[in-house]
Amino acid sequence: MRARRMVAGAAVAAALVTMATLAAAQTGLPPLSAGGASSGGGETTAAPRQLPPILSAAPVPGPVKTGPDAPSPEAARGVLEPAAEAVISAEIAGRIVDLPVTEGADFAKGALLVRFDCTLYEAQLAQARAQAAGAKAALDNARSLAKLQSIGVLDVQLAEAKLAEASAAIRLSSATVERCRIEAPYAGRVVRRLAQPAEGVAAGDDLLAIVSDGLPRIRLIVPSTWLAWLVPDMPFDFAVDETGGTVKAQVTAIGARVDQVSQTVPVLAAIQGRPGDLLPGMSGTARFDPAARPAGPAEPVPQAKPQGTPK
Numbered sequence: 001m002r003a004r005r006m007v008a009g010a011a012v013a014a015a016l017v018t019m020a021t022l023a024a025a026q027t028g029l030p031p032l033s034a035g036g037a038s039s040g041g042g043e044t045t046a047a048p049r050q051l052p053p054i055l056s057a058a059p060v061p062g063p064v065k066t067g068p069d070a071p072s073p074e075a076a077r078g079v080l081e082p083a084a085e086a087v088i089s090a091e092i093a094g095r096i097v098d099l100p101v102t103e104g105a106d107f108a109k110g111a112l113l114v115r116f117d118c119t120l121y122e123a124q125l126a127q128a129r130a131q132a133a134g135a136k137a138a139l140d141n142a143r144s145l146a147k148l149q150s151i152g153v154l155d156v157q158l159a160e161a162k163l164a165e166a167s168a169a170i171r172l173s174s175a176t177v178e179r180c181r182i183e184a185p186y187a188g189r190v191v192r193r194l195a196q197p198a199e200g201v202a203a204g205d206d207l208l209a210i211v212s213d214g215l216p217r218i219r220l221i222v223p224s225t226w227l228a229w230l231v232p233d234m235p236f237d238f239a240v241d242e243t244g245g246t247v248k249a250q251v252t253a254i255g256a257r258v259d260q261v262s263q264t265v266p267v268l269a270a271i272q273g274r275p276g277d278l279l280p281g282m283s284g285t286a287r288f289d290p291a292a293r294p295a296g297p298a299e300p301v302p303q304a305k306p307q308g309t310p311k
Contacts, residue, residue, distance in 0.1 A: 074287060074288040074289070074290055075285055075286065075287045075288075076220050076221065076222045076223075076226075076267075076285070076286050077220070077221065077283065077284075077285055077286075078218045078219055078220040078221070078238065078269075078283065078284060078285070078286050079218070079219055079281065079282070079283045079284075080216040080217070080218060080219075080240075080278060080279070080280050080281060080282045080283070080284075081216055081217050081218070081219050081280060082211040082212055082214070082216055082280040083212045083214035083215060083216060083217060084186060084188070084211070084212040084214065085191075085209075085210065085211045085212070085280070086185065086209075086210055087194075087206050087208070087209050087210075088113060088114070088182060088206070088207050088208040088209075088210060089204055089205060089206050089207060090114075090116075090182075090201045090202070090203055090204065090205045090207055091179040091182075091203060092116065092121070092176060092179045092180065092203055093200075093201065093202045093203050094116035094117055094118070094120075094121075094180070094200070094201065095116060095117045095198065095199070095200045095201075096114060096115070096116060096117075096195060096196070096197050096198065096199050096200075096201065096207075097115055097116060097117050097197065097198075098112070098114070098115035098197065099113075099114055099115075099193065099195065099196065099197045099207075100112060100113075101113055101190045101193075101208070102190065102193065103190050103191070103192055103193055104189060104190060105189065105190050106187075106188075106189050106213065107184045107187065107188060107189070107190070107210075108184065108187050109184055109185070109186050109187045110183050110184060111183065111184045112181060112182075112183060112184075113182045113183060113184055113207075113208060113210075114181075114182040114195075114207050114208065115180065115181050115182075116179075116180045116181075117180075118177055118180035121173065121176045121177050121180060122177055124173045124176070125170070125173035125174060125176075125177050127173075128166065128169035128170045128172070128173045129170055131166045131169065132163065132166035132167055132169070132170055134166075135159070135162040135163040135165070135166040136163050136166075138159050138162065138163075139156070139159040139160055139162070139163050141159075142155050142156045142158075142159040143156060143159075182207070184210070186212050186214075187212065187213050188210050188211050188212040188213045189210065189211055189213060190208060190209070190210055191209040191210060191211055192208070192209040193207075193208060194206045194207055194208060194209065195207045195208075211280055215270075215271055215274065215275075215278070216271065216278055216279070216280050216282075217252075217268060217269065217270055217271070218238055218249055218268070218269040218270075218271065218286070219266060219267070219268055219269075220266070220267040220268075220269065220286050221264050221265075221266055221267075222264060222265060222267050223263065223264055223265075224258045224259075224263045224264060224265050225263075226265075227254070227258075227265065229293045230251065230254065230267065230288075231251070231254075232251050232252060232253065232254065233250055233251060233252075234250070234251045234288065234293075235248065235249070235250050235251075235289075236249055236250075236251070236269070236286050236287060236288045236289070237249070237286070237287050237289075238269075238271070238284050238285070238286050238287075239284050239285045239286075239287070240278065240282055240283075240284040241282065241283050241284050241285075242279075242282045242283075243277050243278070243282070245275070245277070247271050247272070247273070247275050247278070248271070248272040248273065249269045249270065249271050249272060249286070250269060250270055250272060251267060251268075251269050252268050252269055252270045253267070253268040254266075254267050254268075255267065269286070
């Protein structure tokens with residue numbers, strides 16, 4: 001029985017030494033050995049060694065990050081948003097006959113973006129104009145007959161209603177024909193083509209995604225505690241991740257509601273100057289200068305208490 005205990009104890013000691021040796025190799029401390037100083041009785045005792053940090057209960061402090069990349073209480077992440085963006089969709093059903101812009105292409109305000117086959121709608125417009133001409137001739141004839149008292153007033157009113165109906169049909173067909181061409185609402189660039197020439201589309205189908213070529217704006221998500229000092233027109237520096245550069249910006253608007261879950265609030269800002277290397281979707285870090293914070297209300301100066309009249 002005693003021999004079994006000695007064997008089990010030796011196995012446990014060997015396992016502990018192996019674990020300590022592996023930990024020492026990772027931490028750079030000298031390894032523990034199985035043998036130590038021999039006593040006079042011939043028994044071997046292990047020399048006391050300090051355990052490596054991986055086996056100790058005390059936490060090992062990590063390095064403290066310093067420098068310009070260190071987190072700051074006045075820093076917040078943000079993203080660049082386009083000044084204007086839109087998804088152009090078809091207002092009529094038809095076949096695309098011209099789609100001259102490609103992804104990434106620039107276009108000017110009023111440039112042709114999409115053109116549909118308008119043969120059917122142009123024919124409907126011609127039909128409406130012909131009906132309007134016939135209605136006008138019928139109205140002129142009714143008025144002439146009314147002067148001769150050959151027809152009554154009701155017949156004239158019915159002829160006038162027919163002409164008004166034909167005129168409305170002309171306006172409806174004209175509006176449809178105008179929608180056979182889609183022109184750019186502003187100068188910008190094509191983000192994505194969602195349709196191709198020769199395809200037939202239905203009314204409401206998406207055709208193009210575009211953004212304006214104006215200077216992007218910055219959207220920040222900041223802690224709600226910043227509302228104690230963040231105000232419109234406050235300047236800050238925005239370091240762009242993609243370009244590695246820094247631009248000057250200024251707060252233009254603060255969100256009207258605090259997110260109750262994350263306790264954050266959106267902030268919009270305008271970029272100062274005209275940097276030409278910025279694109280919507282780029283991200284970065286906004287850093288506010290603590291010295292730029294508005295001064296709070298001055299603390300009242302304590303006044304000396306009046307001394308009573310000695311008795």
